[in-house]
Amino acid sequence: MKVLAEREVNGCTFKAVQGDITEESTEAIVNPANSLLKHGGGVAGAIVRKGGAVIQKESDALVERNGPVPVGSAVYTSAGNLKAKYVIHTVGPVWGEGNEEEKLRRAVRSALRVADSLGVSSVALPAISTGIFGYPKREGVKVIVSEAVNYFKDTPNSSVKELHFTALDSETAELFKEALENL
Numbered sequence: 001m002k003v004l005a006e007r008e009v010n011g012c013t014f015k016a017v018q019g020d021i022t023e024e025s026t027e028a029i030v031n032p033a034n035s036l037l038k039h040g041g042g043v044a045g046a047i048v049r050k051g052g053a054v055i056q057k058e059s060d061a062l063v064e065r066n067g068p069v070p071v072g073s074a075v076y077t078s079a080g081n082l083k084a085k086y087v088i089h090t091v092g093p094v095w096g097e098g099n100e101e102e103k104l105r106r107a108v109r110s111a112l113r114v115a116d117s118l119g120v121s122s123v124a125l126p127a128i129s130t131g132i133f134g135y136p137k138r139e140g141v142k143v144i145v146s147e148a149v150n151y152f153k154d155t156p157n158s159s160v161k162e163l164h165f166t167a168l169d170s171e172t173a174e175l176f177k178e179a180l181e182n183l
Contacts, residue, residue: 001017001018001019001020001023001024001166002017002019002173003016003017004016004018004173004174004176004177005180005181006180007180007183009149009152009183010149010152010153011156011158011161012152012158012160012161012163013161013162013163014148014163014165014180015162015163015165015180016165016173016179016180017124017164017176018166018167018168018170018173019166019168020046020168021043021046021047021124021126021166022046022047022050022051022082023083024084024124024164024166025083026084026122026162026164027084027085027086027118027120027122027123028076028079028084028085028087028118028123029047029079029084029086029087029124029166030074030087030089030111030123030124030125030126030128031043031047031087031089031090031126032044032090032092032107032126032127032128032129032131032133033059033069033090033091034091035068035069035070035091036063036068036069037056037059037060037062037063037069037075038056038059039055039056039059041132042131043126043131044089047087050081050082051079051080051081051087052080052081053080054077054078054080055077055079055080055087058077058078059077059089062075069089069091070091071091071092071097071103071106071107072091072092072093072102072103072106072107072110073090073091073106073107073110074088074089074091074107074110074111074113074114075088075114076089076114076118077089084124085120086120088115088118088123090107090108090110090114090128091107092104092107092128092129092133092135093107093133093135094133094134095129095133095134095135095136096134100129100135101139101143104128104129104135104140104143104144104147105147105150107128107129108144108148108151109147109150109151111123111128112148112151112155112158112160112163115160116155116158116159116160118159119159120159120160121160121161121162122160122161122162122163122164123160123162123163123164124163124164124166125144125163125164125165125166126165126167127140127141127144127165127167127172127175128140128144130172137171137175138175141165141172141175141176141179144165144179145165145179145180145183146179148163148165165180
């Protein structure tokens, strides 16, 4: 894990981190999920491969009980064998479905709300929707960081004191770094 930039924002330390989100030692990591919580590819697939089948089993049970997770909403499961305690599954938009920025903002806010409901102090957040969902990386990263800033302005008593914007690839990690430097 390599910290590329760090910024204090309304009582929370934001960090741009290049590394594998499944290796984060934050209390929760965010999984950019689909509505059925089928974690086959991308970050979601990596989380289940590393964390174990329990994450998929708990996800399946959530969907069976409550139905598909709407775009812009978030739920959580345990983190299985990961260092984190929880995986927060948030459903971002697929590029081209319409109203993507608003949906991405809701997905970020929902994930942070779930983190607060769990009382965790640290969260790792990836570039939601910018992988297989096709959201342009630069625009997506700007929306994700700006919505996180808005969340902490609106939620001064958040339990979250450290937020990592974590990306495996250098391009996305650099975009997170740039977004933090431009705050």
